[in-house]
Amino acid sequence: MLTETTFTPWASLGGGILIGISAVMVMGLFGRIAGIAGITQGAMALPGAARDRDWRIAFVLGLMAAPLAILALGGTIVQTVPGNLALMVVAGLLVGTGTALGSGCTSGHGVCGLARLSGRSLAAVATFMAAGFVTVFVLRHVMGGL
Amino acid sequence: MRVLWGFLAGLIFGVGLIVSGMADPAKVQNFLDLAGAWDPSLAFVMGGATVTTFIGYRLVWRRAAPVLNPTFDVPTNRRIDRPLLTGALLFGAGWGIGGFCPGPALTALPLLAPGTLAFVPAMILGLWIGARLKSAPVMKGTA
Numbered sequence: 001m002l003t004e005t006t007f008t009p010w011a012s013l014g015g016g017i018l019i020g021i022s023a024v025m026v027m028g029l030f031g032r033i034a035g036i037a038g039i040t041q042g043a044m045a046l047p048g049a050a051r052d053r054d055w056r057i058a059f060v061l062g063l064m065a066a067p068l069a070i071l072a073l074g075g076t077i078v079q080t081v082p083g084n085l086a087l088m089v090v091a092g093l094l095v096g097t098g099t100a101l102g103s104g105c106t107s108g109h110g111v112c113g114l115a116r117l118s119g120r121s122l123a124a125v126a127t128f129m130a131a132g133f134v135t136v137f138v139l140r141h142v143m144g145g146l
Numbered sequence: 147m148r149v150l151w152g153f154l155a156g157l158i159f160g161v162g163l164i165v166s167g168m169a170d171p172a173k174v175q176n177f178l179d180l181a182g183a184w185d186p187s188l189a190f191v192m193g194g195a196t197v198t199t200f201i202g203y204r205l206v207w208r209r210a211a212p213v214l215n216p217t218f219d220v221p222t223n224r225r226i227d228r229p230l231l232t233g234a235l236l237f238g239a240g241w242g243i244g245g246f247c248p249g250p251a252l253t254a255l256p257l258l259a260p261g262t263l264a265f266v267p268a269m270i271l272g273l274w275i276g277a278r279l280k281s282a283p284v285m286k287g288t289a
Contacts, residue, residue: 002182003172003176004176005167005172005173005183005185005187006185007185007187008167009186011165011166011167011187012167012168012188013190013193014165014166015162015164015165015166015167015194016162016192016194016195016198017162017194017198018159018162019158019159019162019163019168019191019194020162020194020197020202021158021162021198021202022155022156022159022162023159023195023199023202024198024199024202024203024205024206025151025158027202027203027218028206028212028213029151029152029155029212029213029215030148030152030212030214030215031211031212031219031220032212032219033220034155034159036159036247036248036249037248040248040252040270040273044270046270046277047274047277047278052215054149054152055149055151055155055214056152057149057152058149058151059153059155059156060156060252061153061156062152062153062154062155062157062158062160063156063157063160063249063253064156064160064252064255065156065157065160066156066157066159066253067160067164067256069157069161070164077257078167079169079170079171079254079257079259080170080171081171081245081246081254081261082171082243082261084261085260085264088243088261088264088265089264089265089268090240090243091240091241091244091245091246091265091268092240092244092246092251092264092265092266092267092269093240093268093271093272093275094240095237095241095244095246095248095272096248096269096270096271096273096274096276097233097237097272097279098233098235098236098239098240098272098276099233099237099247099248099273099276100233100273100275100276100279101229101232101233101236101279101280101285102230102232102233102234103221103223103229103230103233103280105237105247106192106241106248107159107247107249109234110192110195110196111192111199112199115196115197115199115200115203116220118224119226120221120223120225120226120230123226123231123234124231124233124234127231127235128234128238128241131234131236131238131241132178132239132241133180133242134238134242135238135239135241135243136175136178137179137181139242139243140181141181141182
């Protein structure tokens with residue numbers, strides 16, 4: 001699926017700063033990395049999860065309340081989700097398995113890991129970005145569509 | 147207090163994901179499509195978030211301890227090993243196929259797009275599988 005999107009540097013920068021503020025809150029208040037894969041594992045008490053579940057459950061509920069708050073305040077949300085459900089199940093399995101196995105996702109290794117100047121996180125980010133670029137290239141330009 | 151602050155942090159994170167465009171899989175896939183409809187917006191998300199976090203971490207680390215927990219608990223593992231790189235490869239492939247990473251998928255859930263409803267349960271199952279795989283014999287040893 002190919003949907004044109006417009007370049008939004010200011011909204012993206014502003015949204016990024018909000019994500020950063022949240023990551024700093026999680027460190028300042030709870031002393032933890034704001035990695036969403038890890039927080040989800042913790043909230044759901046999946047294997048490998050940390051102990052303090054209370055704030056993690058609340059964090060996930062806050063994440064899910066965000067679109068509802070934006071809509072309630074009269075905002076609009078532009079979103080195009082791929083419609084091939086079998087592919088989305090495969091994608092979800094890969095994202096869940098990969099982030100649990102690799103101990104982090106775009107927020108844990110990306111934002112928080114890079115902000116800590118962690119070499120391990122830099123290796124993870126370089127690897128998942130490269131895998132993402134190659135995957136989209138193959139899907140769109142070799143297999144001819146998504 | 148812990149629950150209230152946790153909720154607020156999640157809410158701010160989610161609003162950031164939506165405002166930035168990170169919660170729109172089309173935008174993510176176009177960012178990853180260097181050879182096609184390339185949309186560089188997400189580089190600004192990562193840049194804004196990482197620089198803010200870099201500065202903020204150094205401010206809060208001046209404290210002896212976080213406000214609502216006894217200690218700072220920051221990863222100490224420095225090894226670039228097989229689980230890390232295998233996991234990142236699988237994650238990147240899934241990110242390219244679905245256009246979602248974990249945060250945006252969760253924040254998009256209440257919008258009830260069929261693709262999101264297929265993705266999130268599979269992702270949670272994957273988190274369980276990945277945690278199990280991490281301790282599998284094949285993942286021992288260096289990359």
